[in-house]
Amino acid sequence: MKIEVLQEKLSKSLNISSRFVANRAQLPILNNVMLDGNKTKLSIYATNLEMSAVISIGSKVTTSGKITVPSRILTDIITNLSPGNVSLEAEKEQLKISAGSFNCNLMGINASDFPNVPSVLSKASFKLPYDLLLKALLKTLFCVSNDEARPILTGVLFVFGSSGLTLVATDGFRLSLKKIPFKTDIKDQRVVIPKNILLEISKLLKSDSLNVEFNEDSNQALFQFEDIVLSSRIIDGEFPDFEKIIPKSFEVTVNLGKEGFAQAVKLSSVFARESSNVIKLTIKKDGLTVSSESEKAGTQTSHLDAKVEGLTNDLVVAYNFRFIEEFLNVIEGEDVGIELTDSTSPGVFKDPKDPNFLHLIMPVKIQG
Amino acid sequence: MRLTKLSTMENISNDQIWKEVLDSIQVSVSPAIYNTWFTKTQLVSLETSNKDRVKALVGCSTAYVKDFIETRYFGILQDSIKKATDLNCDLMFTVRQIENQETAKANSDTSPLFETKAKSEETNTLLARAKIRTGFTFENFAVSGSNQMAYAAAEAVSQNPGQSYNPLFIWGGVGVGKTHLMAAVGHKIILNSNLSRILFCTSEEFTNDIVQGIRNKTTQNVREKYRKLNCLLVDDIQFIAGKDTAQEEFFHTFNTVTTAGGQIILTSDRPPSEISKLEERLKSRFEAGLIVDISNPDFELRCAITQIKANEMGINLESNEVQLIAGNVESARKIQGFLTKLVSASKLKNLSPRIDLIKEVLGKGSKDNGEIKARTSPEEVIETAIKYFSIGKRAIMGATRARSIARPRQILMYLLRTELGIPLQEVGRLIGGRDHTTVMHAVDKITTLASNSVKVQEDIMGIKNKLWG
Numbered sequence: 001m002k003i004e005v006l007q008e009k010l011s012k013s014l015n016i017s018s019r020f021v022a023n024r025a026q027l028p029i030l031n032n033v034m035l036d037g038n039k040t041k042l043s044i045y046a047t048n049l050e051m052s053a054v055i056s057i058g059s060k061v062t063t064s065g066k067i068t069v070p071s072r073i074l075t076d077i078i079t080n081l082s083p084g085n086v087s088l089e090a091e092k093e094q095l096k097i098s099a100g101s102f103n104c105n106l107m108g109i110n111a112s113d114f115p116n117v118p119s120v121l122s123k124a125s126f127k128l129p130y131d132l133l134l135k136a137l138l139k140t141l142f143c144v145s146n147d148e149a150r151p152i153l154t155g156v157l158f159v160f161g162s163s164g165l166t167l168v169a170t171d172g173f174r175l176s177l178k179k180i181p182f183k184t185d186i187k188d189q190r191v192v193i194p195k196n197i198l199l200e201i202s203k204l205l206k207s208d209s210l211n212v213e214f215n216e217d218s219n220q221a222l223f224q225f226e227d228i229v230l231s232s233r234i235i236d237g238e239f240p241d242f243e244k245i246i247p248k249s250f251e252v253t254v255n256l257g258k259e260g261f262a263q264a265v266k267l268s269s270v271f272a273r274e275s276s277n278v279i280k281l282t283i284k285k286d287g288l289t290v291s292s293e294s295e296k297a298g299t300q301t302s303h304l305d306a307k308v309e310g311l312t313n314d315l316v317v318a319y320n321f322r323f324i325e326e327f328l329n330v331i332e333g334e335d336v337g338i339e340l341t342d343s344t345s346p347g348v349f350k351d352p353k354d355p356n357f358l359h360l361i362m363p364v365k366i367q368g
Numbered sequence: 369m370r371l372t373k374l375s376t377m378e379n380i381s382n383d384q385i386w387k388e389v390l391d392s393i394q395v396s397v398s399p400a401i402y403n404t405w406f407t408k409t410q411l412v413s414l415e416t417s418n419k420d421r422v423k424a425l426v427g428c429s430t431a432y433v434k435d436f437i438e439t440r441y442f443g444i445l446q447d448s449i450k451k452a453t454d455l456n457c458d459l460m461f462t463v464r465q466i467e468n469q470e471t472a473k474a475n476s477d478t479s480p481l482f483e484t485k486a487k488s489e490e491t492n493t494l495l496a497r498a499k500i501r502t503g504f505t506f507e508n509f510a511v512s513g514s515n516q517m518a519y520a521a522a523e524a525v526s527q528n529p530g531q532s533y534n535p536l537f538i539w540g541g542v543g544v545g546k547t548h549l550m551a552a553v554g555h556k557i558i559l560n561s562n563l564s565r566i567l568f569c570t571s572e573e574f575t576n577d578i579v580q581g582i583r584n585k586t587t588q589n590v591r592e593k594y595r596k597l598n599c600l601l602v603d604d605i606q607f608i609a610g611k612d613t614a615q616e617e618f619f620h621t622f623n624t625v626t627t628a629g630g631q632i633i634l635t636s637d638r639p640p641s642e643i644s645k646l647e648e649r650l651k652s653r654f655e656a657g658l659i660v661d662i663s664n665p666d667f668e669l670r671c672a673i674t675q676i677k678a679n680e681m682g683i684n685l686e687s688n689e690v691q692l693i694a695g696n697v698e699s700a701r702k703i704q705g706f707l708t709k710l711v712s713a714s715k716l717k718n719l720s721p722r723i724d725l726i727k728e729v730l731g732k733g734s735k736d737n738g739e740i741k742a743r744t745s746p747e748e749v750i751e752t753a754i755k756y757f758s759i760g761k762r763a764i765m766g767a768t769r770a771r772s773i774a775r776p777r778q779i780l781m782y783l784l785r786t787e788l789g790i791p792l793q794e795v796g797r798l799i800g801g802r803d804h805t806t807v808m809h810a811v812d813k814i815t816t817l818a819s820n821s822v823k824v825q826e827d828i829m830g831i832k833n834k835l836w837g
Contacts, residue, residue: 233431
């Protein structure tokens with residue numbers, strides 16, 4: 001392999017691919033990226049056996065060929081070079097890098113040991129509206145569980161139906177659901193995509209059309225945009241029946257300003273941190289009181305004006321303030337809508353500006 | 369049940385084979401390769417296609433692993449499986465995530481959001497604190513004519529504790545479901561309102577608490593415990609009769625709780641008016657609420673109870689089997705006992721609880737309460753039966769095979785066998801020197817008849833009532 005590429009492009013691509021390389025893998029080749037010079041392109045392959053990335057950049061290929069080299073070393077070298085042409089030349093298991101006055105011989109491993117990583121999408125792929133998907137990911141990803149003991153909750157559920165795509169994420173304490181209305185031919189398909197690949201997509205996807213393919217045989221999801229092809233495993237298993245737990249009816253609705261609510265929650269969190277993050281919302285006819293207490297520090301309350309409907313008796317509900325905070329971070333409008341039945345059933349949080357978004361938070365149980 | 373057992377057994381052997389295969393591969397590849405690729409595999413299935421060939425389906429955690437093993441290690445895998453099974457092997461690969469026990473357990477645990485209200489831990493702790501048995505709910509309480517009234521009253525109380533009927537006094541014989549009904553009310557109240565100040569106790573516990581209080585000079589604590597309750601459920605209140613201090617204390621507790629709007633439910637084996645040595649003021653207070661009685665379950669109700677209990681124990685019974693049991697066993701507790709016996713018998717003999725086994729277990733009679741009935745001699749039973757049917761002793765002992773004589777004779781043999789537990793041969797000897805096979809046939813016949821003939825049921829109950837009230 002002998003090629004010439006621009007440092008700017010190569011450096012950018014290696015930054016991306018390095019996130020797909022395994023950290024401290026036992027098998028040395030998994031710490032490497034594979035460079036493949038072919039025709040007019042240099043393709044950079046990286047995988048950690050959970051997900052993979054193939055990034056192609058235009059280059060001048062003199063002789064085609066492949067080699068794998070340690071990702072970290074290569075990235076560190078390339079980012080520190082000055083912009084301009086970089087020449088890469090593979091000879092046996094060594095990569096010769098030269099740029100201006102810089103010369104380097106980097107030890108690599110034969111590319112034939114590198115795992116097979118998908119680099120093209122098949123005809124079964126379809127387009128997703130990237131802007132809507134990005135918004136939906138923003139509103140769901142924060143709910144994904146980190147608990148590896150329940151793998152099914154470590155991903156986002158994609159439900160395709162006649163009305164479009166619905167994204168659902170939950171960690172067992174709260175749940176986010178966002179609908180993306182668009183026309184699709186896929187009917188009734190459900191896949192759970194791991195959080196990590198979605199995080200990468202939300203970072204990398206800027207403005208381009210997004211192609212997606214779900215391959216059930218190999219249990220893989222493939223994403224393609226710009227010159228990047230990403231793949232990931234699909235999580236096996238039965239996603240909990242989320243439709244069942246979304247309350248069908250409610251008794252009390254509360255509408256209030258987001259900013260004031262966010263401030264009150266932030267304030268109450270100061271004391272709540274010492275009492276396992278619990279803050280109390282007391283709903284009265286004329287508004288909402290946010291209060292928290294700490295055995296050491298004391299107590300505090302802040303009253304907020306709110307439009308309350310359907311209330312018969314004052315209602316006290318306790319929540320983990322982090323959950324409310326994170327919800328408030330992702331809503332677009334100026335107002336927040338809350339629908340409640342009692343102090344033990346999940347509360348429905350809504351963004352009046354976005355009817356396709358729904359958030360559930362399980363209250364913390366209070367004694368007495 | 370048998371099916372799942374088979375498949376788990378297969379899994380074990382598959383796992384073992386796979387372990388052997390992996391062990392031999394571990395020797396021939398480097399540790400890094402082994403840990404990276406092979407630890408992420410499992411043997412999904414192993415089928416023998418021909419005499420000397422097996423088909424192995426290897427599951428890999430991701431497509432990357434599958435591709436790599438399929439292209440690189442096909443040969444070595446095939447060889448190792450061949451060695452482990454002594455059969456030639458066709459290999460297939462698939463993507464399958466490995467579910468270990470830990471994740472399986474975590475998956476079965478539900479997180480708070482997905483918990484149903486009934487299962488929530490808090491309810492269980494509340495139930496435990498109130499000392500209410502979790503199994504007693506309205507859902508598994510069968511209702512029929514004999515307990516409909518009590519059920520309706522209990523349901524009403526559970527909806528509006530302290531308002532509908534206060535106190536609710538449930539009385540009835542042994543094992544008719546008084547305690548179940550009362551506990552169900554408690555359960556429902558906890559479910560509806562998460563009420564924490566609710567307590568289920570027997571009148572004996574109440575008395576003991578008072579005695580303890582007097583002895584340790586902590587009567588005040590005892591009062592606190594009972595008088596602050598929102599709902600007090602007292603089982604077998606008749607035992608409080610004759611205990612003066614306990615009655616006085618209960619009187620005050622009763623007043624405090626009811627005036628504060630709390631609910632009181634009592635059970636007893638007889639109505640308040642018939643409890644002797646019960647203080648007048650207590651009697652009148654008990655009578656102020658609603659008094660409902662539950663009589664012995666009728667045949668249909670026993671069928672329903674049998675079905676419910678069988679479901680709880682995980683046995684599947686056909687309707688004729690249910691009727692057979694309900695026709696021969698007269699109270700809810702005995703049904704429970706019978707089913708337990710049936711399960712253990714079916715385990716012991718490795719038979720499914722089918723009609724033959726049920727008959728066999730029924731035919732053995734109830735030995736557990738033989739103590740009381742042993743006092744009844746076989747002669748008494750024979751005398752009573754003869755009187756009941758108004759047939760001459762000579763006729764019943766004789767050889768007549770007319771149905772009007774033979775049926776009573778069979779019922780008599782059935783009673784001797786099942787109620788007194790007399791051996792078959794001995795029963796034969798008592799009834800005019802008959803063969804033990806004749807007795808066996810009679811017991812079998814009546815067992816079946818008891819499930820579908822009302823006449824026979826009535827006869828059996830009638831004789832039993834004459835004998836043991």
